[in-house]
Amino acid sequence: MVVVPLDTKREWAARTGLQPILDLVASDLTAVNEVILGRMESNVARIPELAGHLIASGGKRLRPMLTLASARLCGYEGRQHVLLAACVEFIHTATLLHDDVVDESALRRGSPTANAVWGNQSSVLVGDFLFSRAFQLMVDAGSLKMLGILSEAAARIAEGEVLQLITTNDTSTTEDAYLDVIMAKTAPLFAAACRVGAVMCGRPREEEEALTSYGRNLGIAFQLVDDVLDYSAREQTLGKTIGDDFREGKITLPVILAYRRGNDTDRAFWHRTLGEGQQESADLDHALMLLQRHGALAETLDRARHYSAIARDALLIFPDSKVKDAMLAVIDFCIERGH
Amino acid sequence: MVVVPLDTKREWAARTGLQPILDLVASDLTAVNEVILGRMESNVARIPELAGHLIASGGKRLRPMLTLASARLCGYEGRQHVLLAACVEFIHTATLLHDDVVDESALRRGSPTANAVWGNQSSVLVGDFLFSRAFQLMVDAGSLKMLGILSEAAARIAEGEVLQLITTNDTSTTEDAYLDVIMAKTAPLFAAACRVGAVMCGRPREEEEALTSYGRNLGIAFQLVDDVLDYSAREQTLGKTIGDDFREGKITLPVILAYRRGNDTDRAFWHRTLGEGQQESADLDHALMLLQRHGALAETLDRARHYSAIARDALLIFPDSKVKDAMLAVIDFCIERGH
Numbered sequence: 001m002v003v004v005p006l007d008t009k010r011e012w013a014a015r016t017g018l019q020p021i022l023d024l025v026a027s028d029l030t031a032v033n034e035v036i037l038g039r040m041e042s043n044v045a046r047i048p049e050l051a052g053h054l055i056a057s058g059g060k061r062l063r064p065m066l067t068l069a070s071a072r073l074c075g076y077e078g079r080q081h082v083l084l085a086a087c088v089e090f091i092h093t094a095t096l097l098h099d100d101v102v103d104e105s106a107l108r109r110g111s112p113t114a115n116a117v118w119g120n121q122s123s124v125l126v127g128d129f130l131f132s133r134a135f136q137l138m139v140d141a142g143s144l145k146m147l148g149i150l151s152e153a154a155a156r157i158a159e160g161e162v163l164q165l166i167t168t169n170d171t172s173t174t175e176d177a178y179l180d181v182i183m184a185k186t187a188p189l190f191a192a193a194c195r196v197g198a199v200m201c202g203r204p205r206e207e208e209e210a211l212t213s214y215g216r217n218l219g220i221a222f223q224l225v226d227d228v229l230d231y232s233a234r235e236q237t238l239g240k241t242i243g244d245d246f247r248e249g250k251i252t253l254p255v256i257l258a259y260r261r262g263n264d265t266d267r268a269f270w271h272r273t274l275g276e277g278q279q280e281s282a283d284l285d286h287a288l289m290l291l292q293r294h295g296a297l298a299e300t301l302d303r304a305r306h307y308s309a310i311a312r313d314a315l316l317i318f319p320d321s322k323v324k325d326a327m328l329a330v331i332d333f334c335i336e337r338g339h
Numbered sequence: 340m341v342v343v344p345l346d347t348k349r350e351w352a353a354r355t356g357l358q359p360i361l362d363l364v365a366s367d368l369t370a371v372n373e374v375i376l377g378r379m380e381s382n383v384a385r386i387p388e389l390a391g392h393l394i395a396s397g398g399k400r401l402r403p404m405l406t407l408a409s410a411r412l413c414g415y416e417g418r419q420h421v422l423l424a425a426c427v428e429f430i431h432t433a434t435l436l437h438d439d440v441v442d443e444s445a446l447r448r449g450s451p452t453a454n455a456v457w458g459n460q461s462s463v464l465v466g467d468f469l470f471s472r473a474f475q476l477m478v479d480a481g482s483l484k485m486l487g488i489l490s491e492a493a494a495r496i497a498e499g500e501v502l503q504l505i506t507t508n509d510t511s512t513t514e515d516a517y518l519d520v521i522m523a524k525t526a527p528l529f530a531a532a533c534r535v536g537a538v539m540c541g542r543p544r545e546e547e548e549a550l551t552s553y554g555r556n557l558g559i560a561f562q563l564v565d566d567v568l569d570y571s572a573r574e575q576t577l578g579k580t581i582g583d584d585f586r587e588g589k590i591t592l593p594v595i596l597a598y599r600r601g602n603d604t605d606r607a608f609w610h611r612t613l614g615e616g617q618q619e620s621a622d623l624d625h626a627l628m629l630l631q632r633h634g635a636l637a638e639t640l641d642r643a644r645h646y647s648a649i650a651r652d653a654l655l656i657f658p659d660s661k662v663k664d665a666m667l668a669v670i671d672f673c674i675e676r677g678h
């Protein structure tokens with residue numbers, strides 16, 4: 001199996017705010033990759049084949065990097081953080097596999113999804129396998145408290161995904177209801193990934209909560225920018241296609257804002273295309289025009305900035321350090337990739 | 340939500356060897372049901388709705404009963420066994436939800452499957468939720484060793500399911516390869532459900548291994564009888580439909596035996612119907628006739644008896660007691676329901 005080498009990721013990160021954190025955790029991240037490759041092994045060849053397709057396809061490893069950095073911020077010097085970072089990535093990967101089945105997605109990061117290559121059935125089952133492996137990693141890390149944090153996050157993610165499924169095609173979704181979805185779907189793993197850094201060092205409750213807040217708000221900002229990118233990303237640089245959310249009838253914040261700011265004709269358009277899923281070839285362009293006209297993308301980025309400001313403030317209780325600076329730069333990265 | 344009352348289950352169990360174990364663990368099982376109902380709650384209404392559909396639909400609760408009985412066999416007097424029994428049932432339920440998606444099943448226990456009612460997407464996600472809840476229950480039970488046992492079992496089950504997926508439609512599957520599937524897919528949860536009984540009492544390794552062996556071999560026998568029932572069950576009494584495995588192209592032991600014992604014409608039949616999935620209305624009857632002619636169902640029951648004998652011997656190291664008798668009667672139940 002070919003794993004996208006760290007060098008390629010570095011080139012990409014060099015143009016982004018991820019470079020400082022990547023420099024700091026580079027050797028730990030290599031160890032995390034080794035654990036990941038080792039733990040996705042199985043006598044059933046399809047498992048590493050399918051899991052490797054997604055895990056090796058050049059994801060940013062953002063969540064495990066946050067675990068490594070949070071541990072370092074708290075002065076951690078053991079090896080538990082490597083296992084837990086791998087565990088966080090396994091939970092994330094299992095979620096992506098099931099997500100792509102649920103959304104019937106054909107492309108992720110510019111490559112065919114696992115379900116497109118091996119079918120939904122294998123994706124569901126290999127997701128379950130990775131999920132189980134994640135818990136085995138937590139057992140190896142040996143802390144019941146961290147097991148509690150990560151299993152709670154996993155349950156919340158599943159709740160968020162079901163909630164999102166229910167709001168799909170519902171154009172009357174409010175901004176509050178949408179925030180409930182991403183606070184459940186995206187924020188918990190970011191929050192848990194950071195929180196365990198404080199827990200593994202036995203740091204006081206204040207620092208545990210600060211890292212939780214940093215992670216949660218960074219996660220919300222990250223998701224909101226993701227929603228914007230779905231209507232504006234340059235396909236080549238980000239391996240994303242424009243309009244996936246639109247085609248899947250997903251109600252994200254840009255749409256919620258444009259729907260509310262629009263007139264009756266606009267609402268009829270959103271209702272037909274997203275509510276009833278009746279889309280014609282020119283509809284995505286019309287949607288993009290409406291989002292632009294109502295400033296919905298810029299406004300969504302403003303909302304993201306609000307959460308990124310909370311994430312920034314949360315870190316202030318920690319003394320200044322290179323790690324803290326790198327974690328602040330991650331916030332900038334999350335916002336800036338939206339431009 | 341209506342949970343099938345224990346009384347109804349008792350009537351059913353009265354005609355089976357399950358009555359002794361049900362009598363012994365009745366009050367514990369009520370506590371397990373309370374934990375199950377409490378832990379499947381969520382603000383997202385579809386989750387308890389969908390999970391309740393399956394959990395309340397009158398499953399035998401065989402696996403959690405085994406945990407309760409194993410704990411009692413080892414003299415356990417705490418409350419951990421209730422949490423772990425609920426956890427075992429959650430893992431089982433999550434597996435069933437995903438199984439039905441993978442197999443595209445429309446009926447289970449005579450009722451429409453969750454995926455038939457709420458769609459594949461919800462079934463995948465609610466399965467993930469229950470899986471996470473299972474791990475939260477383990478964390479509450481507070482034992483890393485038991486977390487290790489159950490997460491290992493969960494990973495093995497997923498491997499077994501993938502393996503089964505790969506052998507589906509492959510008429511050249513050998514008996515050994517098929518045993519590999521059920522040793523991974525069905526046996527590990529039975530084994531783990533029993534093993535934790537010894538672990539929670541801190542019993543010596545010999546007893547832990549004896550209960551593991553009892554569970555594993557009981558699980559194998561149970562699955563083999565299930566395979567027979569799929570070609571012989573009376574629909575009304577067991578809530579099963581005949582021929583599900585046949586329609587899904589599943590290669591189970593009765594088919595493997597009939598394939599090997601048959602002539603070229605027979606093999607061509609199995610190849611067309613199961614290998615290529617080209618089935619006509621009279622094919623199931625022809626399959627039943629071939630299974631009968633080659634004694635494949637009776638022979639599969641004989642194989643099941645072999646494993647049930649191992650399960651029986653495994654329990655011999657424990658002193659005689661009502662619990663031990665009840666656990667031996669479970670073995671009889673597993674075999675006798677095949678007649």
